[in-house]
Amino acid sequence: VPRPLIVVSNRGPVTYDRDDAGRRVERRGAGGLVTALRGLRDRDDVVWIASAMTDEDRAAAAESTPGIRLVAHEPRAYDLFYNTVANPFLWFLLHSLWDRAVAPELDESFHVAWRDGYEEVNRAFAEAVVAELDNEPEAAVWFHDYHLFLAPGFVRQARPDALLGHFVHTPWPTDWSALPEPLRRQVHEGLLANDVTGFHTARWAASFRRSCVDAVGACETRVTHHPISIDPTEFEALSRTAEVRAAVGELARSRPEKLVVRVDRADPSKNIVRGFHAFGVLLDAHPEWRGRAQLVARLDPTRERIPEYAAYREAIERAVREVEERHPGSVRVELSDDFPRSLAAYTQYDVLFVNPVFDGLNLVAKEGPLLNERAGVLVLSENAGAHEELAPWVVTINPNDVEGQARALHEALSMDESERRRRAEGLAAHVRANDLARWLEAELADLEAARA
Amino acid sequence: VPRPLIVVSNRGPVTYDRDDAGRRVERRGAGGLVTALRGLRDRDDVVWIASAMTDEDRAAAAESTPGIRLVAHEPRAYDLFYNTVANPFLWFLLHSLWDRAVAPELDESFHVAWRDGYEEVNRAFAEAVVAELDNEPEAAVWFHDYHLFLAPGFVRQARPDALLGHFVHTPWPTDWSALPEPLRRQVHEGLLANDVTGFHTARWAASFRRSCVDAVGACETRVTHHPISIDPTEFEALSRTAEVRAAVGELARSRPEKLVVRVDRADPSKNIVRGFHAFGVLLDAHPEWRGRAQLVARLDPTRERIPEYAAYREAIERAVREVEERHPGSVRVELSDDFPRSLAAYTQYDVLFVNPVFDGLNLVAKEGPLLNERAGVLVLSENAGAHEELAPWVVTINPNDVEGQARALHEALSMDESERRRRAEGLAAHVRANDLARWLEAELADLEAARA
Numbered sequence: 010v011p012r013p014l015i016v017v018s019n020r021g022p023v024t025y026d027r028d029d030a031g032r033r034v035e036r037r038g039a040g041g042l043v044t045a046l047r048g049l050r051d052r053d054d055v056v057w058i059a060s061a062m063t064d065e066d067r068a069a070a071a072e073s074t075p076g077i078r079l080v081a082h083e084p085r086a087y088d089l090f091y092n093t094v095a096n097p098f099l100w101f102l103l104h105s106l107w108d109r110a111v112a113p114e115l116d117e118s119f120h121v122a123w124r125d126g127y128e129e130v131n132r133a134f135a136e137a138v139v140a141e142l143d144n145e146p147e148a149a150v151w152f153h154d155y156h157l158f159l160a161p162g163f164v165r166q167a168r169p170d171a172l173l174g175h176f177v178h179t180p181w182p183t184d185w186s187a188l189p190e191p192l193r194r195q196v197h198e199g200l201l202a203n204d205v206t207g208f209h210t211a212r213w214a215a216s217f218r219r220s221c222v223d224a225v226g227a228c229e230t231r232v233t234h235h236p237i238s239i240d241p242t243e244f245e246a247l248s249r250t251a252e253v254r255a256a257v258g259e260l261a262r263s264r265p266e267k268l269v270v271r272v273d274r275a276d277p278s279k280n281i282v283r284g285f286h287a288f289g290v291l292l293d294a295h296p297e298w299r300g301r302a303q304l305v306a307r308l309d310p311t312r313e314r315i316p317e318y319a320a321y322r323e324a325i326e327r328a329v330r331e332v333e334e335r336h337p338g339s340v341r342v343e344l345s346d347d348f349p350r351s352l353a354a355y356t357q358y359d360v361l362f363v364n365p366v367f368d369g370l371n372l373v374a375k376e377g378p379l380l381n382e383r384a385g386v387l388v389l390s391e392n393a394g395a396h397e398e399l400a401p402w403v404v405t406i407n408p409n410d411v412e413g414q415a416r417a418l419h420e421a422l423s424m425d426e427s428e429r430r431r432r433a434e435g436l437a438a439h440v441r442a443n444d445l446a447r448w449l450e451a452e453l454a455d456l457e458a459a460r461a
Numbered sequence: 462v463p464r465p466l467i468v469v470s471n472r473g474p475v476t477y478d479r480d481d482a483g484r485r486v487e488r489r490g491a492g493g494l495v496t497a498l499r500g501l502r503d504r505d506d507v508v509w510i511a512s513a514m515t516d517e518d519r520a521a522a523a524e525s526t527p528g529i530r531l532v533a534h535e536p537r538a539y540d541l542f543y544n545t546v547a548n549p550f551l552w553f554l555l556h557s558l559w560d561r562a563v564a565p566e567l568d569e570s571f572h573v574a575w576r577d578g579y580e581e582v583n584r585a586f587a588e589a590v591v592a593e594l595d596n597e598p599e600a601a602v603w604f605h606d607y608h609l610f611l612a613p614g615f616v617r618q619a620r621p622d623a624l625l626g627h628f629v630h631t632p633w634p635t636d637w638s639a640l641p642e643p644l645r646r647q648v649h650e651g652l653l654a655n656d657v658t659g660f661h662t663a664r665w666a667a668s669f670r671r672s673c674v675d676a677v678g679a680c681e682t683r684v685t686h687h688p689i690s691i692d693p694t695e696f697e698a699l700s701r702t703a704e705v706r707a708a709v710g711e712l713a714r715s716r717p718e719k720l721v722v723r724v725d726r727a728d729p730s731k732n733i734v735r736g737f738h739a740f741g742v743l744l745d746a747h748p749e750w751r752g753r754a755q756l757v758a759r760l761d762p763t764r765e766r767i768p769e770y771a772a773y774r775e776a777i778e779r780a781v782r783e784v785e786e787r788h789p790g791s792v793r794v795e796l797s798d799d800f801p802r803s804l805a806a807y808t809q810y811d812v813l814f815v816n817p818v819f820d821g822l823n824l825v826a827k828e829g830p831l832l833n834e835r836a837g838v839l840v841l842s843e844n845a846g847a848h849e850e851l852a853p854w855v856v857t858i859n860p861n862d863v864e865g866q867a868r869a870l871h872e873a874l875s876m877d878e879s880e881r882r883r884r885a886e887g888l889a890a891h892v893r894a895n896d897l898a899r900w901l902e903a904e905l906a907d908l909e910a911a912r913a
Contacts, residue, residue: 106561109556110729110818111776115859115864184557186859189859190843277562286566392638407642408638409561409567410641413641
């Protein structure tokens with residue numbers, strides 16, 4: 010009999026709203042983490058603990074819904090947790106996105122936000138976990154991501170014998186010194202309170218072991234790594250919908266001979282600016298691709314109220330203008346969250362350009378090769394977690410090296426068909442064989458092994 | 462009999478010029494590294510290899526001067542080496558000074574500068590070393606700093622049995638991924654060609670061992686750490702000169718009750734901007750110090766043609782204006798290279814404020830306590846190498862934490878005299894006991910041990 014499971018993440022699998030008639034309606038939770046774990050919702054031995062996001066979530070939080078427990082945080086605490094600590098601070102630390110000479114600058118309000126926001130919300134999550142453990146003392150608890158680094162420690166204090174695991178979906182950086190003591194220690198002790206802490210790659214796992222040694226002197230916990238993946242059956246079904254096929258038809262009619270595609274959230278970690286620069290350098294250096302190759306960038310707007318994101322959007326627009334001035338018609342930017350168009354772009358690329366500065370895994374590098382219909386080539390950053398498993402079939406780039414990226418794009422565009430096919434088939438076969446179900450199985454097995 | 466020694470560094474112990482009468486004159490080489498190693502010049506079994514910097518150096522390079530061999534690099538190669546690779550790139554990488562989302566952006570000219578500049582100059586140094594080894598085959602070769610990461614590898618190829626050591630005066634960062642393959646591998650292989658590689662601290666040494674594993678799979682060399690220091694006798698003699706005493710008198714007459722002093726090159730790694738912010742926060746939060754405490758910042762202009770340095774100078778000026786607007790007369794900035802005034806400030810501080818973002822060691826943290834006459838308190842960044850040895854006697858700060866720095870300044874200003882005295886005496890005694898001669902002895906012993 011599988012052990013009951015308590016899944017804990019900031020966003021839940023569903024979120025509630027009211028329709029015009031005032032009736033409660035259920036919507037799917039957003040984000041990659043929820044997509045990956047959604048299947049767990051169908052298991053009747055799983056309880057999912059998540060933050061109440063909407064007013065209707067807060068109403069639902071007070072009721073009892075099988076399989077889900079929404080935590081209604083104090084609004085000020087949640088705001089500090091989310092809008093001061095988790096996204097503008099921890100995300101940047103985890104992806105090494107600061108000029109340390111001037112950022113971050115931690116003032117009193119940061120310390121207040123840590124204490125009254127991040128700690129407080131993590132404590133509320135821990136209390137919800139403890140309440141669920143009182144219902145199911147044998148359940149395993151599975152925390153997710155950077156929102157919940159402290160919760161495992163709070164649960165461990167209350168329930169020393171609980172079985173706790175954590176999966177970190179981001180990179181684990183090598184340097185944590187931007188976070189002052191004792192907060193740095195708190196983060197590491199929080200994660201070390203788990204029986205097992207999981208990462209996508211051996212690289213992030215090694216980095217975690219090292220930073221635990223630096224922060225608390227030792228790393229006495231089980232640290233494992235399994236790269237997350239996608240559900241190929243679901244993706245292939247999605248790609249056959251009328252909406253996607255219509256988008257494919259449109260793209261097929263408007264495309265030039267060679268299509269370079271990128272699909273990303275408009276996040277500074279995704280290296281979009283250097284990507285445009287590299288494409289411009291490619292066309293400068295290789296007149297033979299002018300008019301024959303186009304870069305289609307599908308960029309989902311994200312976190313637009315964070316000043317760094319607004320500045321990055323402007324830098325993207327500048328970079329696009331520069332390339333367009335030199336090479337009119339060479340780039341097409343679609344700033345919208347339109348999943349069917351992204352899937353259509355996957356089918357049509359000759360080159361999939363995935364060049365993040367740092368990325369926990371990067372699912373685009375798995376989604377694209379599964380759906381591509383042209384034996385397209387994956388150009389992949391060595392700092393994307395997915396590179397660790399996909400290296401044999403990709404053209405590797407360094408995210409800082411614009412010249413190297415331009416050369417890689419040329420190599421990918423020029424590759425002969427048999428080599429492209431060999432690589433494309435290798436990628437698709439790898440993704441099919443190492444699918445989401447396999448990742449989930451491996452993660453749950455780690456939890457079980459940690460107890461044994 | 463001590464083994465003959467070949468010291469190799471970019472800057473040499475002397476540089477030549479011509480006076481108005483056209484006669485060659487000798488000046489002392491600039492910079493902390495040269496100051497630290499200057500004593501070696503008096504040993505007649507030491508040859509120092511350095512770059513020819515002036516026209517007269519280039520003339521001298523063609524002649525034979527006992528104890529010194531100047532290498533006259535091709536001017537374009539030296540310019541690329543120094544002004545594209547060493548200072549605007551390697552220094553920034555070594556001190557983690559980039560917003561990786563947008564910098565560095567490595568274009569074709571960077572790759573050219575690496576090959577035709579950094580490699581070329583390192584090769585020229587290696588040839589000079591090999592020529593000296595032909596004179597003295599038993600000599601030990603001692604390379605210095607980030608200018609010469611590749612030279613040991615080139616020497617090793619030509620002289621497999623040579624005894625090679627390297628001392629890295631900067632921090633060793635935990636992440637080298639901003640430098641693309643194969644250049645990253647080249648740097649690590651270059652250093653691993655040494656029999657022994659030395660750092661100031663256990664932290665940088667551990668970081669080097671880790672990054673070698675990341676870059677080339679193993680760290681098969683001797684890695685040691687000894688923090689550099691100063692010559693107390695020389696410093697105390699300097700502090701008694703008429704020039705310094707005059708500056709002390711002037712400062713003593715103009716000072717308020719409490720003096721907070723910082724002495725730094727105006728380098729982004731030194732965290733000068735956050736330092737002013739922190740002092741402003743101190744005065745905002747503690748009205749009792751207004752009018753009673755002043756921050757004197759002695760800043761040496763440096764590398765002003767590098768755009769990041771110009772921007773940083775502007776950020777410093779903005780920060781000073783902001784504090785002065787809120788608290789007129791509270792800060793005094795002296796932008797000049799005036800060593801006697803710095804020594805005078807050392808004697809007079811109540812708080813020495815040393816808050817670097819990252820610093821290989823930071824000699825100010827040793828010079829100040831040796832000369833201070835007021836039982837002043839050292840407020841020291843945990844990211845300064847000197848923190849590893851001085852921690853028992855300092856108020857520790859995190860360089861990003863402006864609120865924490867303001868609190869530390871308050872703590873230091875408020876500390877009672879017996880505690881101040883205990884700490885100040887501890888610092889001065891440590892510096893006296895762990896002086897420059899002791900560092901040099903330990904380093905040379907490491908070289909000898911590496912051979913044995």
